[in-house]
Amino acid sequence: MGVSLDMEAYVDAQCALLGLTLSAAQRPGVLRYMQLVAGMAPRVMDFCLTPADESGNTFVPVAAPASDDAP
Amino acid sequence: MSGTASAVDQVTAALARVEASDARINAFTAVLAERALARAAAVDASGASDTVLPLRGLPFAVKNLFDLQGLATLAGSKIERDAAPATRDAVLVRRLEAAGAVCVGALNMDEYAYGFTTENTHYGATHNPHDTTRISGGSSGGSAAAVAAGQVPLTLGSDTNGSIRVPASLCGVFGLKPTYGRLPRTGSYPFVASLDHLGPFARSAAELAAAYDAMQGRDAEDPAQVARPVEATVTALPRGAGGLRIGVLGGWFRSMALPPARAAVDRCAAALGATEEVLWPEVDRARTAAFLITNAEGAALHLHDLQRRADDFDPHTRDRFLAGALLPAAWVQHAQRVRHWFARQVAQSFGQWDVLLAPATPCTAPGIGTEWIEINGHRMPARASMGLLTQPVSCIGLPVATVPLWGLDPAAPHLPIGVQVIAAPWREDLCLRVAHALQTAGVVSAPVAKLN
Numbered sequence: 151m152g153v154s155l156d157m158e159a160y161v162d163a164q165c166a167l168l169g170l171t172l173s174a175a176q177r178p179g180v181l182r183y184m185q186l187v188a189g190m191a192p193r194v195m196d197f198c199l200t201p202a203d204e205s206g207n208t209f210v211p212v213a214a215p216a217s218d219d220a221p
Numbered sequence: 222m223s224g225t226a227s228a229v230d231q232v233t234a235a236l237a238r239v240e241a242s243d244a245r246i247n248a249f250t251a252v253l254a255e256r257a258l259a260r261a262a263a264v265d266a267s268g269a270s271d272t273v274l275p276l277r278g279l280p281f282a283v284k285n286l287f288d289l290q291g292l293a294t295l296a297g298s299k300i301e302r303d304a305a306p307a308t309r310d311a312v313l314v315r316r317l318e319a320a321g322a323v324c325v326g327a328l329n330m331d332e333y334a335y336g337f338t339t340e341n342t343h344y345g346a347t348h349n350p351h352d353t354t355r356i357s358g359g360s361s362g363g364s365a366a367a368v369a370a371g372q373v374p375l376t377l378g379s380d381t382n383g384s385i386r387v388p389a390s391l392c393g394v395f396g397l398k399p400t401y402g403r404l405p406r407t408g409s410y411p412f413v414a415s416l417d418h419l420g421p422f423a424r425s426a427a428e429l430a431a432a433y434d435a436m437q438g439r440d441a442e443d444p445a446q447v448a449r450p451v452e453a454t455v456t457a458l459p460r461g462a463g464g465l466r467i468g469v470l471g472g473w474f475r476s477m478a479l480p481p482a483r484a485a486v487d488r489c490a491a492a493l494g495a496t497e498e499v500l501w502p503e504v505d506r507a508r509t510a511a512f513l514i515t516n517a518e519g520a521a522l523h524l525h526d527l528q529r530r531a532d533d534f535d536p537h538t539r540d541r542f543l544a545g546a547l548l549p550a551a552w553v554q555h556a557q558r559v560r561h562w563f564a565r566q567v568a569q570s571f572g573q574w575d576v577l578l579a580p581a582t583p584c585t586a587p588g589i590g591t592e593w594i595e596i597n598g599h600r601m602p603a604r605a606s607m608g609l610l611t612q613p614v615s616c617i618g619l620p621v622a623t624v625p626l627w628g629l630d631p632a633a634p635h636l637p638i639g640v641q642v643i644a645a646p647w648r649e650d651l652c653l654r655v656a657h658a659l660q661t662a663g664v665v666s667a668p669v670a671k672l673n
Binding site (some may be wrong): 160161164165168169170171172173175176179180182183184187190191193194195197199203204205206207210212 | 528551554
């Protein structure tokens with residue numbers, strides 16, 4: 151029950167921050183899904199990684215258009 | 222590949238099959254008869270050689286998240302009906318047509334590709350051609366069903382967590398999910414850009430290879446595409462599977478599969494002489510990482526519409542998108558790091574193995590509307606569970622050919638089930654060689670559904 155109440159408060163706070171308004175029809179499904187995801191997240195969050203374990207996602211700078219005036 | 226019939230004859234026949242069967246299948250959301258016949262006539266009039274047009278006259282259709290000039294790109298949604306029509310075709314559509322194929326229409330899918338069943342509330346469910354009471358799988362359900370029903374010999378779909386491999390398995394057709402970053406996604410509606418792949422469905426490995434070869438090549442507009450040379454696969458197919466080191470994935474890939482799915486892998490392994498089990502570490506964490514990344518990144522893409530018109534989303538996706546917008550950033554960032562850790566571990570296994578086999582889905586196609594399934598004693602949500610065995614593989618971008626087997630489910634012997642043929646990054650050629658060898662040996666096949 152405590153977890154459920156905490157989740158409701160979390161959902162309400164996040165929705166306010168993001169400008170989302172949950173209707174009565176949407177609210178139960180969103181809460182149910184948040185509970186599901188919150189139950190799964192520890193499988194990722196409990197896994198110890200070192201600072202060297204980067205995501206591997208890399209930003210590739212975008213080259214400027216070719217120009218005859220380039221040095 | 223395209224046979225001796227004219228392009229106009231091939232396209233006319235495909236349009237007639239769509240007309241005759243789609244009321245039962247609901248694979249198509251748009252049929253482009255006028256455009257297709259005009260292009261077919263142009264192909265016939267071109268006089269170009271088969272070398273220039275290797276897919277001469279081959280009718281194909283695309284999941285409706287691919288741009289088609291003059292149509293709004295729906296991505297399975299009601300919301301995108303309001304979007305401006307696409308001003309040009311997606312890059313992969315242009316490349317197939319440049320090779321002589323002819324696009325005949327757009328295909329049904331789960332809304333914004335967020336699903337494994339193609340039970341689309343706005344456009345109706347796509348029915349499995351081998352048993353129309355059952356799902357086609359998704360999210361590229363229309364793409365798999367159109368091939369299974371014999372409406373067209375080639376389709377395109379997308380795969381973020383299994384959306385090519387799941388419907389290929391459930392509809393009994395071949396599918397190829399190339400390496401992440403291989404084919405350009407320019408002109409397609411994204412779902413989760415850090416996980417999205419595009420690829421073909423067909424009724425043979427050779428047709429997959431021909432289409433895949435025609436679609437390779439750099440397109441600078443896709444920031445995730447990796448600059449690789451074109452690495453043709455058609456010419457590699459005759460080399461078969463001989464000499465390849467082939468293993469069978471165990472652990473998660475056995476425990477999350479029902480007996481028919483395990484039997485399908487065993488049959489392929491026996492035909493290929495593969496006897497050793499291979500274990501990847503922490504597969505369930507990788508699957509969870511893919512789940513979190515998908516939920517958060519997919520939701521963020523639609524935040525504007527979730528703020529203003531959430532009730533215009535499909536009830537099957539709406540609450541998941543809303544919840545995904547609320548996830549803590551740390552979960553998603555950590556998931557990306559776990560994903561890359563997993564990729565590094567799996568890369569080690571490919572030092573010892575060339576190809577690995579795994580089931581594509583836990584079971585054969587459930588009935589439309591099924592909410593729960595039981596997997597080895599665990600009651601699981603049916604829709605999400607269709608991707609249990611595909612998510613850990615696409616999470617790290619490996620190339621996979623899905624091959625269909627038959628008669629392995631005693632409760633439903635008329636239904637197919639697929640096996641994933643997995644290789645190291647950039648080795649689509651090995652996936653296709655093994656798929657072709659299994660087809661040549663009669664182990665896998667993709668017959669057109671009888672549609673009784």
